[in-house]
Amino acid sequence: MNNPRILEIRRGVLEKNDLLAQNLRAHFNEAGVMVINLVSSPGAGKTAFLEATLRHLRENGLRPAALVGDLATDNDAQRLARSGAPVRQIVTGGNCHLEADMISTHLADWQLDLTNLDYLFIENVGNLVCPASYDLGEHLRVVLLSVTEGEDKPLKYPTLFNSADVTIITKIDIAAAVEFDRAAATAAIHAVRPGMIILETSAKTGEGMQNWLEYLNTCRQTYPLQPITT
Amino acid sequence: MHELSIAYHLVEIAAQAAQSAHVKQVDALHLRLGALSGVVKEALLFSYEIATAGTVLEGSRLVIEEIPVALHCPACAVTSVLDTIQVFRCPICGQPSNDIRQGRELEVVSLEIADEQPTYS
Ligand SMILES: Nc1nc2c(ncn2[C@@H]2O[C@H](COP(=O)(O)OP(=O)(O)OP(=O)(O)O)[C@@H](O)[C@H]2O)c(=O)[nH]1
Ligand SMILES: [Mg+2]
Ligand SMILES: [Zn+2]
Numbered sequence: 228m229n230n231p232r233i234l235e236i237r238r239g240v241l242e243k244n245d246l247l248a249q250n251l252r253a254h255f256n257e258a259g260v261m262v263i264n265l266v267s268s269p270g271a272g273k274t275a276f277l278e279a280t281l282r283h284l285r286e287n288g289l290r291p292a293a294l295v296g297d298l299a300t301d302n303d304a305q306r307l308a309r310s311g312a313p314v315r316q317i318v319t320g321g322n323c324h325l326e327a328d329m330i331s332t333h334l335a336d337w338q339l340d341l342t343n344l345d346y347l348f349i350e351n352v353g354n355l356v357c358p359a360s361y362d363l364g365e366h367l368r369v370v371l372l373s374v375t376e377g378e379d380k381p382l383k384y385p386t387l388f389n390s391a392d393v394t395i396i397t398k399i400d401i402a403a404a405v406e407f408d409r410a411a412a413t414a415a416i417h418a419v420r421p422g423m424i425i426l427e428t429s430a431k432t433g434e435g436m437q438n439w440l441e442y443l444n445t446c447r448q449t450y451p452l453q454p455i456t457t
Numbered sequence: 458m459h460e461l462s463i464a465y466h467l468v469e470i471a472a473q474a475a476q477s478a479h480v481k482q483v484d485a486l487h488l489r490l491g492a493l494s495g496v497v498k499e500a501l502l503f504s505y506e507i508a509t510a511g512t513v514l515e516g517s518r519l520v521i522e523e524i525p526v527a528l529h530c531p532a533c534a535v536t537s538v539l540d541t542i543q544v545f546r547c548p549i550c551g552q553p554s555n556d557i558r559q560g561r562e563l564e565v566v567s568l569e570i571a572d573e574q575p576t577y578s
Contacts, residue, residue: 231484234568236474240466240488241563324459357459360495360563385542386495389557418544421553 244361247327251364258341261447262349264363266387267371268380269353272397274303275430276371277348280443281310283436290343294333295350296325303350313339324357325349327364345447355384367446373397374407378415385419393424395439400429460500463563464508470565475513485518485569491562492526492542520569526560 239245255262265273277293284291292313295303304316315337317329330349334341341347349365351358370391372380375398381388388394394416402409416423426442428435471486486505490496498521505519529536530547536558537548546553 232570234474234478234480234570236471236565236567238470238474238565239563240463240470240565242470243466322462356495360459360463382543386493389493389542389545390495417553418546419542421545421555 241360244327247331248362248364251327251331252366255341255347255364255366258344260341260344260347261367261443262347262363262365263367263369263443264349264351264358264365265369265371266351266355266358266391267353267373267397268355268376271353271371271373271376272430273350273353273371274306276395276397276428277350278307278310279428279430279433279436280348280439281307281312283440284346285311287440289345291346291348292339292344293348293350294330296329296352298323298352307350313337315339319352323352323354324361325351325363326361330363346443355380355387359387359390367443368392369395371395371397372412372416374399374402375405378408378411381412381415381419388416388419388423391420391423393426393442394420396425396427398429398431399427399434400432460496461504461507463496464501464504467505467565468508468512468514471514471568472512474565475568475570480513480568480570482570483514483517483568484571485520486514487520487522487566487569489522489524489562489564489566491524491560493557493560494563496563498523517569522566524560524562527558528554529556529558530554531556 265277267273281291293307294315294317295307296317296319297303298319298321301316304314307314315333317333349363368391370388372394374396413425416425426435426439428439475483490498502519509515509517526539526542527536528539528545530552532552533547533549535549
């Protein structure tokens with residue numbers, strides 16, 4: 228046997244996705260649209276929260292749209308479309324997360340004029356693991372944590388929580404009934420992402436939505452578009 | 458689980474490099490894997506076998522170097538290695554910090570090759 232040779236490579240495994248995401252972000256900046264990636268465990272309330280957000284933004288005269296990823300169905304897109312905002316489904320066909328090329332492909336097919344939008348929301352597939360690794364070109368990564376799923380979720384999925392810019396505690400209307408421990412949740416979130424802003428909302432009662440809309444607006448006022456993280 | 462898709466990306470990058478260097482057989486692929494990469498080592502090792510089947514990397518070993526998080530503390534002006542990804546605090550003074558200097562790596566470093574020297578024509 229000959230001596231082993233070493234062939235240097237030094238390339239990022241996700242470099243294709245990262246490059247595409249950077250191009251998407253530049254494209255979004257040019258169009259002046261702020262892009263928000265919503266991630267959470269299945270059923271944490273992304274669609275309900277997004278539906279309420281779309282409705283409020285439209286009432287305020289703003290122009291939001293949404294792309295929604297789902298493993299198999301278009302139920303979420305149908306729910307979101309009730310807000311009157313343009314909505315498009317991405318059926319991932321079993322893929323457990325969205326990738327940048329799915330965003331660019333669907334945007335191209337959709338022929339949506341991004342310059343006519345203020346916000347583009349992307350509802351990721353319900354999953355606290357895989358979406359962490361994939362930049363979609365978003366300006367803001369929002370992680371949702373419902374009051375029913377356990378205050379220590381951030382400690383179990385630190386990578387995703389660490390990659391997010393802001394946490395939304397959802398279903399706050401039932402916090403008392405499920406004995407949600409606010410201090411424990413805050414401690415867990417701040418352990419894995421020191422100083423992260425935490426907002427509490429209920430899609431059902433509308434509680435906290437005003438704070439969220441103000442936060443979004445503050446992010447949008449900064450240029451180049453970027454998250455306000457502390 | 459997205460490790461299989463990660464493994465396919467990995468193989469694509471490595472196979473491309475092997476081909477440009479006229480390599481016929483690879484013994485090992487060296488990878489740097491950060492604690493915050495979002496990829497599980499065991500799942501990746503398992504997926505690697507599947508993803509390499511029928512490629513120039515078939516039968517090769519996946520050698521993973523695990524990279525811990527390194528956190529910079531502005532107060533101490535020191536970057537320390539953490540042994541956890543659940544608490545982002547300076548191990549010296551206990552201050553929280555978000556200044557992560559290392560730990561997100563997911564990088565193909567090199568290939569180990571033991572075949573005969575390539576023939577250039
Ligand atoms: N009480 C209460 N229930 C809510 C609230 N938001 C969502 N829910 C309920 O929680 C369940 C899941 O909500 P969805 O909005 O579908 O959650 P999701 O995160 O989009 O789910 P996936 O897309 O499947 O991951 C539904 O039964 C909702 O009615 C809320 O603010 N309060
Ligand atoms: Mg949904
Ligand atoms: Zn310190």
